[in-house]
Amino acid sequence: MSDRALSTPLDDSFERYLQDKGKGRGGDGGNYRRNAARELERFAEWVAGDRGDDDWAGIVPNDVDRDPTFDDLDERVFREYARYLAGDRGLKQNTVQTYYRYISAWCGWCVNEGYLEAHYAQRASAMAPLPEDDGRKPGDQQAWTSEQRHALTRHVDEQARDVVEAYTTLPEDTDSLDKQRARYAALKAARDRALVFVLAYTAVRVGELLRDPNDPRRRGVRWEDLSLDDGSMDVYRKKQQWDAASLPDPVISPLRSFRQLMDPPTERWPVFPTFDQRTLAELVREELGERGERSEAITECRNEYARDLLLALDEDIRPPSITTDGARSILQRLSETAEIDIDHPKHDYLAPHGGRRGMGEVLVRAFGYTVAARYLDNSEEMVRERYSHIEAGELGDVATEALSEIDG
Known part of the structure; x- marks a missing residue:
């Protein structure tokens, strides 16, 4: 870590970060940029001691006259900021979590850009003062709605179609490196489309689909594990054994298109390579x-x-296959570019597990708990517990109908 980077004022990094996260020409637009800018401004005022609190002078030593720099940051600073947010009685617990995530994301970006040597904001001691998730029930956890599922799959489909068409219609005299760049862009868009469709429609756990660096048995599905003609895929299940998962019709075409475009040298290649x-x-x-x-x-x-x-x-x-963390990063990027409306206390993007839970919602409502349990590779008891809000709603409708008959 260079002395120059450490001596850089914090707010010198803000505009570059916001441009990277923004949309449109120059990265000037987008909801995420606007919200992140607001929270960075709050953080900048807090570290400088300008939040109107007489007991807080900021993170710069009292005998030094300068703006806060990256050299002033460590995990204790982020711990104090988490405590500051949590102590604001005007903020709900989940809102505190959301505001802190904006600053944490900036901190991670600063590590990648060389401003910081470690992601201090993600350390356990830094996050300890943050409130819990309000004791939310399983039914309150993120589940992709039909509108969100359609918006995301439509976005990646259109994106892949445009990029693949641009590659396949290149003039014959196109420079070799330019042709390679176009192919690479097409491969990436086609991979992202296939991944989104599989997460959206198969209800396979992301840990069963992709690589887990801490478990050599979970090396990510390979093409040899897929049978597109039969509509099935072998995955290493949570119950520590291999089992077949269904590939419904919507995922077949994206997978087949990606395979044709990539033309893997052997069947042992990962379906979703890094x-x-x-x-x-x-x-x-x-x-x-x-x-x-x-x-x-x-x-x-x-x-x-x-x-x-x-x-x-x-x-x-x-x-190697992409990791589960890699899939989360991809979905964060795609959720932003698709400009999907997400109102959730924990996730500001469509998280992988939300695709599985969304399909669970669809299956329980359409076919009941028994069929849903088989598709989700769970016990019926567990499915009933996790989707109890559906049964509660149905019972509420029954009660309403009974009352109307009696009162009527």
Whole structure:
């Protein structure tokens, strides 16, 4: 961490962060940018001691006359800010969580950009003063609504169609690297579309679908695990055994289109490979080195490709699957670009588990708890518990009808 980065005033980073998170030309628009800007302004006033509290002078030492810098930040600062938000009696508990997440997201961005050496805001001691989630019942947890599901799947479908068409209609005399860049963009959009459709319609747990770095058995589904003709997919279930999950009609076409576009060298390739450039660059260098290629030759080979993923495809250097955290990052990005209206106390994006719970809602309402339990790979008892709000609502309708008959 350079001294220059540490001595940078905090608010010097705000505009760059907001541009990265904003929409439109120059990153000037979007609901997330507007909300994040408001919370960054609140944070800036607090760290400077300008929030009107006589007992709080800010995070800069009293004998120093300067603006707060990144050198002043550590986990204790974020702990105090969490305590400050939680102590505002005008804020609901879930609102406190939401406001803190904006600052936490900025902190994570600062780590990636080299302003900070650690994500202090996510440390347990920093988050300890934050309130609990109000004891919400399972039925209050996020579940994608039909409108949200349709909005997200329509967005990724249109996005993928446009990018794939742009790639497949390139003139024959297009420069090789430009053609590769177009293919890479098409692959990424097609992968994101396939992932969203699978999460939206299969109700498979994200941990059964993607890689868990802490569990070698969960290496992410591979093409050999899918049977698109039969509409099934083998996954390693939560109950620690392999089992078949259904692939309903809406997911078949996105998966088949992505497979055709990617043309994986073998069936052992992950269905949802990582596109992280740092990971792929390291993987390509290591694999080609183990094959006997010299460093100069590896560099020359890599320079012939716009992205290491394309080199990996040609050389059958199998990348890892994206992780569950990677899927969350993808859904955060897509929820923002799709501008989906999300009103939830814990998540400001469509989280992976919300797709599963949304399908559970649909199945319970349409076919009852027994069928839903089979599709969700849960016991009927557990499904009844988690979706008890549906039964409560139905019983409420029965009571209303009974009262109308009596009173009528």
